[in-house]
Amino acid sequence: MFDDLRDLYQEVIFDHNRNPRNFRIIENADRKVEGFNPLCGDRLTLYLQMEGDVIADASFQGSGCAISTASVSLMTEIVKGKTEIEAEELFKKFHEMTTGKDENFNLEAIGKLAVLAGVREYPARVKCATLAWHTLDAALKNEQQAISTE
Numbered sequence: 465m466f467d468d469l470r471d472l473y474q475e476v477i478f479d480h481n482r483n484p485r486n487f488r489i490i491e492n493a494d495r496k497v498e499g500f501n502p503l504c505g506d507r508l509t510l511y512l513q514m515e516g517d518v519i520a521d522a523s524f525q526g527s528g529c530a531i532s533t534a535s536v537s538l539m540t541e542i543v544k545g546k547t548e549i550e551a552e553e554l555f556k557k558f559h560e561m562t563t564g565k566d567e568n569f570n571l572e573a574i575g576k577l578a579v580l581a582g583v584r585e586y587p588a589r590v591k592c593a594t595l596a597w598h599t600l601d602a603a604l605k606n607e608q609q610a611i612s613t614e
């Protein structure tokens with residue numbers, strides 16, 4: 465990865481950590497799931513408002529490290545307006561990107577989420593980045609149980 469691109473990615477992560485988007489409670493949310501990453505201590509509660517199979521609104525509360533906060537902040541922005549199937553596809557792509565199993569992963573296909581591609585070089589941080597998505601996955605499957613990455 466080019467250094468200037470890496471700097472840009474870091475700036476986006478810092479920005480989302482400082483000013484998390486959709487950091488609020490949705491009253492009477494259709495889906496509400498808690499996620500916990502014991503390795504790092506990241507905790508979040510994800511709220512979804514559904515309209516049919518479309519995610520009409522997404523928000524979160526909680527506290528965690530910069531990576532987990534930036535990841536959930538970006539995720540709530542990106543999944544809004546997406547169908548459940550589209551959101552699940554993004555989750556799959558995000559998982560492939562962060563676990564780095566595909567050497568030729570197309571970063572352009574994942575848009576803004578590419579800013580978190582760097583975590584694949586730090587295995588301990590992968591769970592920080594994917595916690596939000598595992599929690600979303602549970603929310604979309606309408607599982608009520610809290611999610612733990614361990």
Ligand code: ZN
Nearest residue numbers: 504506529592
């Ligand atoms: Zn973390």
